[in-house]
Amino acid sequence: MIYIIDKDITFNTENGSLKSITKGREVFLSSVNTRVFKCLLEHSHEAVSRETLLRQVWTDHGLSASSATLNQYICLTRRALASVGFNERLIVTLSKKGYRLNRIIPINRQSVDFPEPPETAEAPVSPVTEPPKNSHYLFILLRSLSIVVPLSFLVLCFIYYKHHRDGERKQVLSYLGSINGCPIYYVGNFFGHRQDDYFRLLARNDLYGQRCRPGEIVITKVNRSHNANEDSGRQFIAKCTKDSAAVLHNCESEYIRAWKKS
Numbered sequence: 001m002i003y004i005i006d007k008d009i010t011f012n013t014e015n016g017s018l019k020s021i022t023k024g025r026e027v028f029l030s031s032v033n034t035r036v037f038k039c040l041l042e043h044s045h046e047a048v049s050r051e052t053l054l055r056q057v058w059t060d061h062g063l064s065a066s067s068a069t070l071n072q073y074i075c076l077t078r079r080a081l082a083s084v085g086f087n088e089r090l091i092v093t094l095s096k097k098g099y100r101l102n103r104i105i106p107i108n109r110q111s112v113d114f115p116e117p118p119e120t121a122e123a124p125v126s127p128v129t130e131p132p133k134n135s136h137y138l139f140i141l142l143r144s145l146s147i148v149v150p151l152s153f154l155v156l157c158f159i160y161y162k163h164h165r166d167g168e169r170k171q172v173l174s175y176l177g178s179i180n181g182c183p184i185y186y187v188g189n190f191f192g193h194r195q196d197d198y199f200r201l202l203a204r205n206d207l208y209g210q211r212c213r214p215g216e217i218v219i220t221k222v223n224r225s226h227n228a229n230e231d232s233g234r235q236f237i238a239k240c241t242k243d244s245a246a247v248l249h250n251c252e253s254e255y256i257r258a259w260k261k262s
Contacts, residue, residue: 025084049098182212187221
């Protein structure tokens with residue numbers, strides 16, 4: 001339902017739109033505010049008691065409110081009218097009774113007509129033709145490909161993943177030799193032609209620690225410099241116990257300044 005107030009202000013009870021036709025201003029009332037204004041408009045210029053407004057706006061909708069709340073929404077309605085440019089005194093307060101609309105301001109109703117959906121013409125029924133036999137074989141081929149291709153892709157992904165993971169699990173340890181009974185392993189591929197210099201470096205600085213007990217090995221790694229003759233670099237060294245399954249246990253490691261400049 002659309003109410004036309006003073007031939008200029010339209011109020012749509014469906015969406016709460018309050019609009020001035022001449023000024024083009026429009027605001028939207030909240031659902032509660034819409035019910036308050038709608039209740040006043042339905043009673044036209046007749047007086048509406050506070051009890052009636054509280055019942056129709058709140059109680060009938062499972063809500064509760066006080067007279068102070070009602071006064072607040074009456075004020076909000078008046079502000080909404082003023083915001084679209086209507087400054088006349090539309091809502092009149094009746095002392096100890098309620099409210100009514102100003103009798104000198106005309107109010108008309110206009111129903112909202114929803115357009116009927118256009119009639120759809122029935123489409124002519126075409127005769128059913130049997131699909132050619134070749135389409136049946138094509139359907140089987142496409143169906144088979146839709147199964148085989150994804151499965152093949154998954155198998156390739158699994159093979160690649162397994163190969164990649166197996167490669168990660170292989171720990172590259174290069175055996176260099178033994179110093180004072182301690183087997184020395186290097187992490188990664190060792191710079192082979194400098195192995196003797198590296199052994200002398202370990203022995204000179206006693207980086208491998210004391211003699212190894214049975215089953216113990218020493219694991220080393222040079223950081224930054226791969227030249228054992230240089231007087232700079234850092235050295236990772238660990239002493240671990242290796243069991244019969246080649247699994248390392250109880251590793252004690254250090255990351256130290258291996259040699260300094262003189």
